[in-house]
Amino acid sequence: MEANRRKARAALVRILQKAHAAERGAAIAYRGHAASVRNIIERDAIVHIERDEWEHRAKLGAMLDELGAGTLPLHEIGMLAIGSALERLCFVSGRRLPMFCAWLLERVNVEQYATAARLARAAGCPHMAPLLMKMEQAEADHVAVFDGFLRGVAPVPAVH
């Protein structure tokens, strides 16, 4: 039992560390994405999503602190580099490709936070699960926004 809990805790830390790095990469990519779109409704929605990602990163940092774990420096640098490259790419890639990539990545994020919430319970940190599920819902809302953009439907930005 104790071994299972330790294993879950290690897996939870790992997933939170990866998400912490990825949220910054995503936020930076969205900064470029928002600046590159012409439609004001799309821009506002992407700015809102960027804000969500910075918020998620801050919350993940607090959870890692609580677990006595640090961040993964190489992963942080790698995601920073990818986010910065995507930030610039948005200006030359046309409208649909960044929307599609964002839609795909957000779907992965939904799964990631669902898994993290399960691991939090298994690791003996059930108080973290509601917050992780809230982040899962936020990522699902992001999926819906990009899905709408790809289908040509204006989104109603969710407030978290």
Ligand SMILES: [Fe+2]
């Ligand atoms: Fe996020």
Ligand SMILES: [Fe+2]
């Ligand atoms: Fe997101």
